[in-house]
Amino acid sequence: MQQFEERPLLKVENLTKQYGPGCGECSQPGRPGLIKNYCPSCGTVYACSDVSLNVYPGEILGIVGESGSGKSTLMQCLYFDQDVTSGMLTIDDPELAGENLFDVSSQRKRYIRNHKYGMVYQNPVKGLRMDFSSISNIAEKQIAAGGRHVGKMQSAGERLLDVVSIPLFRMKEEPRNFSGGMQQRVQIAKALSNDPPILFLDEVTTGLDLSVRAAVIDLIKQIQRDLGISMIVVSHDLAVIRMLADRTLVMLNGRVIESGLTDQILEDPNHAYTQQLVYSLL
Amino acid sequence: MVMLEVKEFGKRFTSHHLNTTRKAVEGISFSLEQGGFIGIVGKSGSGKSTILKSIYRTYLPDEGEIWFDSERFGRINLLKAEERQVIWLRKHEIGYVSQFLNVMPRTTARELVEQALLGMGESPEAATIKAEQSLRHFDLDERLWDTFPNTFSGGEKLRLNIAIATVKKPRLLLLDEPTASLDYQSKLKVREVIEKLKADGTTLVGIFHDLEFMEGLCDCVYDMNEKALRGMPEVQR
Numbered sequence: 001m002q003q004f005e006e007r008p009l010l011k012v013e014n015l016t017k018q019y020g021p022g023c024g025e026c027s028q029p030g031r032p033g034l035i036k037n038y039c040p041s042c043g044t045v046y047a048c049s050d051v052s053l054n055v056y057p058g059e060i061l062g063i064v065g066e067s068g069s070g071k072s073t074l075m076q077c078l079y080f081d082q083d084v085t086s087g088m089l090t091i092d093d094p095e096l097a098g099e100n101l102f103d104v105s106s107q108r109k110r111y112i113r114n115h116k117y118g119m120v121y122q123n124p125v126k127g128l129r130m131d132f133s134s135i136s137n138i139a140e141k142q143i144a145a146g147g148r149h150v151g152k153m154q155s156a157g158e159r160l161l162d163v164v165s166i167p168l169f170r171m172k173e174e175p176r177n178f179s180g181g182m183q184q185r186v187q188i189a190k191a192l193s194n195d196p197p198i199l200f201l202d203e204v205t206t207g208l209d210l211s212v213r214a215a216v217i218d219l220i221k222q223i224q225r226d227l228g229i230s231m232i233v234v235s236h237d238l239a240v241i242r243m244l245a246d247r248t249l250v251m252l253n254g255r256v257i258e259s260g261l262t263d264q265i266l267e268d269p270n271h272a273y274t275q276q277l278v279y280s281l282l
Numbered sequence: 283m284v285m286l287e288v289k290e291f292g293k294r295f296t297s298h299h300l301n302t303t304r305k306a307v308e309g310i311s312f313s314l315e316q317g318g319f320i321g322i323v324g325k326s327g328s329g330k331s332t333i334l335k336s337i338y339r340t341y342l343p344d345e346g347e348i349w350f351d352s353e354r355f356g357r358i359n360l361l362k363a364e365e366r367q368v369i370w371l372r373k374h375e376i377g378y379v380s381q382f383l384n385v386m387p388r389t390t391a392r393e394l395v396e397q398a399l400l401g402m403g404e405s406p407e408a409a410t411i412k413a414e415q416s417l418r419h420f421d422l423d424e425r426l427w428d429t430f431p432n433t434f435s436g437g438e439k440l441r442l443n444i445a446i447a448t449v450k451k452p453r454l455l456l457l458d459e460p461t462a463s464l465d466y467q468s469k470l471k472v473r474e475v476i477e478k479l480k481a482d483g484t485t486l487v488g489i490f491h492d493l494e495f496m497e498g499l500c501d502c503v504y505d506m507n508e509k510a511l512r513g514m515p516e517v518q519r
Contacts, residue, residue: 056366211388214387214388215388217386217387218386218387218388218389221386225397225400225401242384243386243387246369247365247366247369260342260365261339261340261365261368261369263340264339264340264341264342267335267340267341268295268335268340268341268342270296270342271298272298272299275297275298275299276298276299279299
């Protein structure tokens with residue numbers, strides 16, 4: 001059999017994020033004594049335990065799991081919103097080759113965020129400045145990524161707002177005047193404004209009504225198709241994951257308990273928790 | 283040339299809810315030449331779909347081997363292939379059609395067919411032309427091309443489904459009871475469609491309810507009861 005020569009764009013190995021000091025009991029390999037992700041003897045919470053994953057160029061990787069399973073913590077660690085306890089992150093990029101990006105300086109992390117990453121949070125308040133105009137929100141990220149030419153930035157920003165279907169006559173308006181769906185789309189436009197090779201989407205459709213959810217899903221798929229951006233999509237909504245992701249990881253208590261092709265996870269789930277999750281699907 | 287070879291294939295399902303493991307199928311072996319058409323016959327629940335879904339890797343099988351002659355990877359055991367390889371094969375070489383249409387919301391029939399082509403690297407111009415050819419080929423009413431398939435009839439959905447699966451000219455096409463919910467007239471249409479696919483040289487594995495439908499289409503059938511390939515059975519009228 002011929003090998004498939006393809007290198008992951010983003011590679012995470014054994015990411016662990018704990019809140020608390022840890023003790024002799026819970027530092028054992030496999031952490032046997034935990035109740036869910038909590039150590040009863042020292043009170044440490046393991047939000048993510050030994051999470052490993054690969055994201056390939058142009059791929060959408062789905063992550064599902066219940067509330068508290070560590071999905072968002074994982075995303076925040078990858079986006080450097082939080083420091084990890086241990087683990088390794090590499091990105092296949094000539095500028096970043098061979099480095100564990102969890103260990104680099106905060107200045108360098110900021111560079112990666114500004115030039116290589118886009119992030120869309122569940123709550124637009126986290127991703128947007130609600131009292132800046134929409135176009136300025138985009139400009140903020142463009143400037144952080146090294147943009148200095150006002151005319152160019154403005155036209156690129158207008159193009160992005162057009163991609164996410166925000167009417168240009170409202171681009172000078174502040175996102176706080178917008179509906180939830182519109183805010184989410186402005187956030188997506190902002191996240192794309194530095195042409196990132198990697199985009200993180202954390203529960204982006206949660207709380208949106210059916211038609212707006214469909215529009216956002218459609219937009220994400222279109223971005224993948226037209227721009228070839230690799231994405232990690234976190235959601236507890238299996239329907240969203242089914243539409244978007246080729247491969248999916250299932251998380252429970254901070255661990256990846258199952259991974260596979262998305263349709264295989266949904267139709268032939270193996271882990272008890274994944275089966276329960278699929279039985280709950282409407 | 284052998285396109286597909288199934289060797290001592292078996293699949294178990296474990297239910298944690300019931301705390302049981304059930305064998306869906308075991309000891310399945312057959313092979314299929316390029317351009318051939320095997321129909322799988324057997325009672326409901328005998329594991330016909332399990333075989334197709336395992337070839338497509340929707341199910342993760344645990345016994346045996348399923349060898350596929352891939353243009354990209356050479357002879358490859360689909361049960362051991364890496365996930366990314368399977369994704370590639372699904373985009374380019376293996377198609378799957380069931381009676382259900384499961385597609386992106388708010389995407390028109392035309393766009394769905396185009397996207398299948400764009401996904402394998404066709405230019406937008408070529409995708410538009412080929413998508414229209416395909417929709418016309420499978421007789422989908424032109425007035426439906428720019429509407430959303432949620433409100434299509436069963437027959438229309440099926441023809442769109444087949445158009446999406448075949449527009450990329452897969453080497454192997456899996457047909458999982460595509461005619462299950464169709465009336466006689468629509469079945470005749472599907473039959474024409476399959477004859478066209480056969481004429482194009484597509485290798486096919488299919489499951490159908492009625493033997494009559496398969497008569498003259500399949501080269502031979504795999505009987506789940508006898509676990510063997512045999513010629514088309516006589517249809518009793």
